[in-house]
Each structure stands twice: as C-alpha cells, then as structure tokens.
Amino acid sequence: MFSRQVEVDERHSITIALAGNPNSGKTSIFNALTGAHHKVGNFPGVTVEKKIGYKKIGPYDVTFVDLPGTYSLTAYSPDEKAARDFIINEQPDVIINVIDSGNLERSLYLTMQLIEMGVDFVIDLNMWDEVLEMGIEIDTDKLSQLLGAPVVKTVGSRRQGIDPLLQATLSLVGNEHDDPGHFRHRHRGGYHHHPPVSYGPQLDDVVTELAEEVSKCKGCSYCSNPRWLSIKLLEGDQEIAKRCVLPGGESAELTDRVRASVEHLKATAHDDPEIVITEGRYGYVAGIIREVMKKPPADRMEASEHLDNILTHRILGYPIFIILIWLIFQATFKLGSYPMKWIDDGIAGLQIIAASILPTNLISDLIINGVIGGVGSVIIFLPNIIILFLGISILEDSGYMARAAFLMDKLMHALGLHGKSFIPMLMGFGCSVPAIMSARTLESHRDRILTILLIPFMSCSAKLPVYVLFAGAFFGASAGNVILSIYLIGMALAVIAARFLRKTILSGDSLPFVLELPPYRWPTGESVVIHMWERTKIYLRKMGGVILIASIILWAAGFFPKRTEFTQDYDSQIESLSQEKSFQSQEQIARLENDRAAEQLEYTIIGRLGHVVEPLVAPLGFNWQMGVSLITGFVAKEVIVSSMGVLYHLGGEAGEESDTLIKKLQDPGSNISRSAAFAYMIFVLLYTPCIASVIAVRREVGIKWMFFSIGFQLVIAWLMAFIFYQIGSLL
Amino acid sequence: MNTITLNKLKPGHSGKITAVGGHGTTRRRLLEMGIRSGEIVKMIKAAPLMDPLEISLGNGHISIRRAEAALISVDVLSAG
Numbered sequence: 001m002f003s004r005q006v007e008v009d010e011r012h013s014i015t016i017a018l019a020g021n022p023n024s025g026k027t028s029i030f031n032a033l034t035g036a037h038h039k040v041g042n043f044p045g046v047t048v049e050k051k052i053g054y055k056k057i058g059p060y061d062v063t064f065v066d067l068p069g070t071y072s073l074t075a076y077s078p079d080e081k082a083a084r085d086f087i088i089n090e091q092p093d094v095i096i097n098v099i100d101s102g103n104l105e106r107s108l109y110l111t112m113q114l115i116e117m118g119v120d121f122v123i124d125l126n127m128w129d130e131v132l133e134m135g136i137e138i139d140t141d142k143l144s145q146l147l148g149a150p151v152v153k154t155v156g157s158r159r160q161g162i163d164p165l166l167q168a169t170l171s172l173v174g175n176e177h178d179d180p181g182h183f184r185h186r187h188r189g190g191y192h193h194h195p196p197v198s199y200g201p202q203l204d205d206v207v208t209e210l211a212e213e214v215s216k217c218k219g220c221s222y223c224s225n226p227r228w229l230s231i232k233l234l235e236g237d238q239e240i241a242k243r244c245v246l247p248g249g250e251s252a253e254l255t256d257r258v259r260a261s262v263e264h265l266k267a268t269a270h271d272d273p274e275i276v277i278t279e280g281r282y283g284y285v286a287g288i289i290r291e292v293m294k295k296p297p298a299d300r301m302e303a304s305e306h307l308d309n310i311l312t313h314r315i316l317g318y319p320i321f322i323i324l325i326w327l328i329f330q331a332t333f334k335l336g337s338y339p340m341k342w343i344d345d346g347i348a349g350l351q352i353i354a355a356s357i358l359p360t361n362l363i364s365d366l367i368i369n370g371v372i373g374g375v376g377s378v379i380i381f382l383p384n385i386i387i388l389f390l391g392i393s394i395l396e397d398s399g400y401m402a403r404a405a406f407l408m409d410k411l412m413h414a415l416g417l418h419g420k421s422f423i424p425m426l427m428g429f430g431c432s433v434p435a436i437m438s439a440r441t442l443e444s445h446r447d448r449i450l451t452i453l454l455i456p457f458m459s460c461s462a463k464l465p466v467y468v469l470f471a472g473a474f475f476g477a478s479a480g481n482v483i484l485s486i487y488l489i490g491m492a493l494a495v496i497a498a499r500f501l502r503k504t505i506l507s508g509d510s511l512p513f514v515l516e517l518p519p520y521r522w523p524t525g526e527s528v529v530i531h532m533w534e535r536t537k538i539y540l541r542k543m544g545g546v547i548l549i550a551s552i553i554l555w556a557a558g559f560f561p562k563r564t565e566f567t568q569d570y571d572s573q574i575e576s577l578s579q580e581k582s583f584q585s586q587e588q589i590a591r592l593e594n595d596r597a598a599e600q601l602e603y604t605i606i607g608r609l610g611h612v613v614e615p616l617v618a619p620l621g622f623n624w625q626m627g628v629s630l631i632t633g634f635v636a637k638e639v640i641v642s643s644m645g646v647l648y649h650l651g652g653e654a655g656e657e658s659d660t661l662i663k664k665l666q667d668p669g670s671n672i673s674r675s676a677a678f679a680y681m682i683f684v685l686l687y688t689p690c691i692a693s694v695i696a697v698r699r700e701v702g703i704k705w706m707f708f709s710i711g712f713q714l715v716i717a718w719l720m721a722f723i724f725y726q727i728g729s730l731l
Numbered sequence: 732m733n734t735i736t737l738n739k740l741k742p743g744h745s746g747k748i749t750a751v752g753g754h755g756t757t758r759r760r761l762l763e764m765g766i767r768s769g770e771i772v773k774m775i776k777a778a779p780l781m782d783p784l785e786i787s788l789g790n791g792h793i794s795i796r797r798a799e800a801a802l803i804s805v806d807v808l809s810a811g
Binding site for chain 2: 076103106274275278279305317405518519
C-alpha cells in the first residue's frame, strides 16, 4: 500500500466507490458527482459492469467507481462478488453508501456489512425529497452517531446535496493512523470508530471468541480484520475460507475451531449460522431504526398502487404492456430505419466519391469496399441502439421495467427464464445486436447467458429478404404462410432450446425471483440520456473496432485472391462492345461484367470455402451458390441475397424481388427443390445472425460463450435444415 | 391464530411472518430482502397470470413467485 504522507503540493490519487441497493438512485448520484464523463468496463474476471468517472477536486485526483447495485455483499451473485472483491482488493479510500431514504431498514442491511468490513463510508440519504413528502422524520445526527459515519441528505436526480456529500466524503480522506481491525489504517476525520455490529449476546460471544483465535493466525491479509473474517468463516463463506486457510498448523486448528463454533451455534440457536447472522444484522438495524425514526412513514407506495391498479390490472395490464412495448419496438426499428437509410446512402455516396478520386488499384479497393463499407456496417446499428436504450432507460428509471417483469414472469418462467428476459427476446425480432446488449437488464448471470443464447431464434429483420426471395420463388401464393411458419418454428425451437439448456449446461439453482417493485418515479432527461450515451459508447468503443476488423477480413475473403485469368477475355470484349454505344451492347456489357464478377467470387477464399462446405450442405439439398451465400451471410444477413445475385451472374444489385433472380433459382438447372428452399430458410433462421451479433455476445458474456453460441446455432441450424429437407423430400 | 403459507394469503390481508423456510441461496435471498420472522406483510395482488405475487413489506413492494411464497409461514392478522 502506498503512503499518503506526501508533500503538500503533490496531488493525491484517491478512489471513492459507490455502494447501494438497486433502485437507490446510486447512478444519479454517480452522474451528479462525475458529470457525463464515464468509462465503462468490466470488473476483473466477471462480466459485471464497472463504471468509472474521474474528477479533480482540490488536491485530489478522484476516481469514482460505481459498484453494482446489491442488497448484500455475499458471494452468491456475480454482482455482489464483484462489489465485495473490489472493496477488499482495491481498498477504496472511502465508500459512499447510497441509501433509499424511504426504505431505510432494508438499505441499512448493506451498511451493516460495510461496518463489518471495517471500511470508511459516508451515508448518503438519497431521495430525501420522498422522505419529506412521506412525512418521515429521521434523526440524522443520531444516525451518524450510531453508525460512526457522516450522514448527508441528497436528491440525486436534482443534484441537491452533492457538494456537502463530496465534502463529507473527502473529510474521511485524512492522515494515517493505526487502527487495527480495518483494511485501511487511517484516521477518519473525527469518525474514529464504527461501533461493531451487535448480533445479540449469543452470537456476539461466539464472534468475539473466534475473532481472538483468528487474530493469532497471521496467515493472510484478511487477518487484519479478525471480526469480519470470523463472521465470514461462521457464515461458511467458501471463497473466504479457501483464501484464508493457508497451509500451516494454525489454519488447521482454526478450521476445527470454526467447525466447533458452527456446531455450537446450530445447537443453541437452532439454525444455520448464516441465517442467525442475517437475523442478527436485521435485529441491529431494527434497533437503529427505533432510535432514529421519529415519525413512522406514511405509505409511500400509495400513489404507485393507484397506478398499478391500471398498469398491472388483471385485464388492462397486458394490453397496456403490449402497446408500450410495441411503441418501443416501432420507434427502434421503424423510426430507426430512416437514419439507417441515411447512413446507408451516405456510405454509398462516400464510396462513389472515393472511387472517383482514388486510382483503381488494390489499396483503393480496400479503402472503398473494405474500410468504408466496414465502417458502414458498424454505424448502421447506431440508430437502433440509441433508440432502444432510450426506451429501456425510460422503462427502468420510471419503475415500469419491474412491472413488465411482474407481468411476464409466469410466461418466461415456463421457459426457465426471468420476467425481464422478455424485452431482449422481443427486440431480437428487430435486430440481435441491440437485443443482446439489452440483456444487461438481467441481474443473474445465468439468466443473461440463456437469454443471449435464445435471442438468435427470434428471426431478425435482416433475415426477412432471404425468406421473401425463397418463399416467393418456390411457394408462390402461400409464401406469406411459409414465412410466418419460419418465425413460429424459430420461437418453438427457442422454447425447446431453453428447456434443453436449463437441463444441461445452465442447470442448477437459479436465484429466487424476489424483485423489488420500486415506487413509480419520473425519469429525468439527464439520466436517460447518459444511460443511452453509455450504451452507444460501449458499442462504438468496445465493439465497433472488432466489428470493423472482422468486416474487413470477411470482405477481403470475398475479394481475394484476384483472378487474372478468366474463361473468356472479358476486358477486351467489354472494350470492343463499349465502342458500339448501342442499347444491346450496354446490355451485353452488363452481362459480361456480371459473368466476370461471378467467376471472380468463385475464385476467392469464400468461393473456395463454398466448395469445401459443399459436401456439408449437400445433405440439406443446398447447391454451391447457397453454400457460399451462407458463408458471406456471416457478415450480415443482408449480404445473402446480394451474394446470390452475384453468384447467379446478375450482379450484386439483384434484390429479393428481382424476377430474374427468382427465375434463376426456379430454373431446374439450379437444382433447388422446394424442400431445399424451405430447409435453406430454416438454416438462415437458425445460424449465427451476423458478425456484429457475435461480437456483442463476446462483449456481454465472454469469448467462451461466444464460441458456444456460434457452435450451438450452427449445429441446430444444420440439424433442423436436415430434418426439414429429408422429410420434405419424402412427401 | 391462523397460520398459513404466504401464497395462500388473500389480497388485502396482512400477516405476520413466523418462519422462512427453504435452503441456501433462496432462504438467504429472502432474508436479505427483509422477508424475515416478525415482519408484517400485506398481500397486494397476484399478477394477471396468477403468478408472481406482489406483497407489501416494510416500506416497499416486492414481487415474489408462489413457489417461494409457499416457503414463508404467516399468522393471518386482519383484512385490510
């Protein structure tokens, strides 16, 4: 640990962490403290989001860290573990404990654990305005005295009380002094001691005795706080026990001692020690509440209950939910399609301009098609992401998201999912990328993974042109029904896959669904915009680069190697035809160029890969062109139809409604049967949506699950296409 | 006094928690959310599909599935 006894002029780097329950308004305090300049990353080893903000205050370079919102600091959920590990390993100088003042009792439960850990903290009684409205009277001086920490009142959403909060926080950053029993040995500006948490005489004695024993052991750094360590050992915290009990005689003795204490507690208190300790903490909190709560609260949920009488009404609840979600969906994908079109046109325009300026060679090809095209493939998702997260932020901040989970939980639970999984899954019908990103709203890691693995089953809008082309070409009048059946098959398979995954790799106890339904609150524009901007920044910074590189690589694979010898001398033929300037010659030139493009694509890496996978897709009834298009489809599903156009010598502009392309597919020479066409749609439905979605999975749940997701989708796509093709061929 | 499990408490009725059952993570999680012996809970309503339930506890509302509510015993206090 570095010393803080430094020269006067020198700047001090300090870390301040924010801890608090979900719905405590922690994020609004964080925003008010740091402004909008955040860095978002992950806590080490886990995909739990870590928000960091920097600010220079007086002589301090302050790093603010927003810990995940938790009710407790055990190691049961990744969020709690991340918060706890940060406090233990990074030893922040001060912790701001953000508290929902209207729900003091439950909030202080977490505070008890901060006291146990012996960290320095400031109590931030947030949403103080609600306390005033409710007519609660809280004796903050008394609270401060009882907790041994400064207490500050704030209204984070209106930035009230932020300066006093900061002052109180910085007042704890002071001179060092020896204070055994704490991770940091420092003097805390007048607040020398948090009185230890008392769990009642029975347990207190056990803890004190064990702490004495622990303080004899000098095995590891945790021993600097024997009381906390004793509690963790009594709770049977495996992780701490593993790290604490080091090789050596003393630890074996200690283990025995812990076991004896646990047995003793079980015998006297008739319950597991961890339950007794939890009860003890609440008992202590209840004592504090009795002393500081001068006037009991009026029911603050009254207004919310009135709203809920409509919003979660037995009959009205669902229509309202459907309308709200439909609005967000439409805004995201319909409204979003306009800026997407502008981006598309802008990129195309840029490519034309670049082509007119740059000489014709490989480098300019790379710039025009690889780089500019690649940038286009990154920013094309921005409108969707921005609008969707604007909607989600409003749902979250208003408190409606918890009601949505309340309404949908029964249905989603049948799939082994959480009520909150509904929104990401639904958004999957629009675009997998923002849908995968929105799975962040799920607290449980397992729920998040399962939801992300299931999103690709919801047929995204980019797959539709493929269905339109194939259903139109092979199913004529019943094309509409065929396309509908594809969507339904996707959803049905999602149900089966969910059950399968829950029984196999994602089995085990899921966290119980105990969800707070916070009071309805008006979302503030600022916090909504900051949240939206954060998501956008994550997308651009953490995913944009990788998507760009991957797009360029895939583009290069479809472009190189360059063919120099063609079956005919296209160049000279085109040259001579262009002299004629007649209508027929123009047509002939176009045909020659398309033929050349087709020959070129066959020659490239992707074209060759197409031949490699030919035997793999043959059992599905796919021809070579279909196989190649599936490979180019990894870039994005939009590319499948244009690849088909190129491969059938029609050029890349042939769309899904191109009559000539449809005729080519129907031509017996193409050798595509109806069942093969259906199997192809099934395959497109089920395999990896696109490179950007793959990168999104990696970002959200890590590279292991990214590869699993790719493999899982490919296997299911192949199997289902095989089954449908073989059955279809029999009929 | 009439002791029942929380999932059987009628909307609008209150009860005093007498025991929280279950094991491991589930029980702990319930306790951490403040669902513990001695607390007064009020049943607000069930979701439209009958599950989960909305209960009032302390100064907040909590949504909980029937399966978990069945682990909690309450003494019925009153209607209202």
